[in-house]
Amino acid sequence: MTTKKLTWVSMLLAMCVLGANFKLLGSIALDSFPAFLGAMILGPVYGAFLGIAGHFVSALLAGFPQTLPIHIIIGFLMGICMFIFGLVRKKAMGDGIMVKAVSWLIAYIVSVPLNLLILYPVLHEVVFVLFVPLTIATLANLLISELVYAVLPSKIKNFGQSKVV
Structure with missing residues (x-):
């Protein structure tokens, strides 16, 4: 890992911590927009790391409202989400509206829905309460990450594709 990449990961991780303080409900917060941004700039692996770390910070600040084992599952699902999101953005040609729509x-x-479906056996009816805040938070995180990405210079947008030794 280069110093530049480590700096980017550190900066985005710090942004995850800041976003984790803007709560909608329990551990649902604006902690994943830096992970979405990291997946776009640095690639799917770094996005997954940031998604997992961001969720754990958010859950920690909320006192693990659904218990630690459930938040481990949620963190893992966030990592999968960021990995797939980053993979779609990285593999798709260009930065067109169709690529954005599919990745969103x-x-x-x-x-x-997948997160709540997986958690239904342990959380039962609570998943219905979480649906609306989780939808709002996910869409807000995606929107913020796209807005920030849109104003970044192309040098930064292409950072993940460069082969710096």
């Missing part, structure tokens, strides 16, 4: 749709499906 996949991120939403993994982050909200």
Whole structure:
């Protein structure tokens, strides 16, 4: 890992911590927009790391409202979400509206309905309470990450594709 990449990961991780303080409900917060941004800039592996770390910080600040084992599952699902999101953005040609729409749709499906479906056996009816805040938070995180990405210079947008030794 280069110093530049380590700096980017550190900066985005710090942004995850800041976003974790803007709560919607329990551990649902604006902690994943830096992970989405990291997945776009640095690639799917770094996005997954940032998604997992961001969720754990958010859950920690909320006092692990659904218990630690459930938050481990949620963190793992966030990592999968960021990995798939980053993979779609990295493998797709260009930065067109269709690529954005597909990546948003996949991120939403993994982050909200799939996450809640997997958690239903342990959380039961609570998943219905979490649906709306989780949807709002996911869409807000995606929107913020796209807005920030849109104003970044192309040198930064292409950072993940460069082969710096």
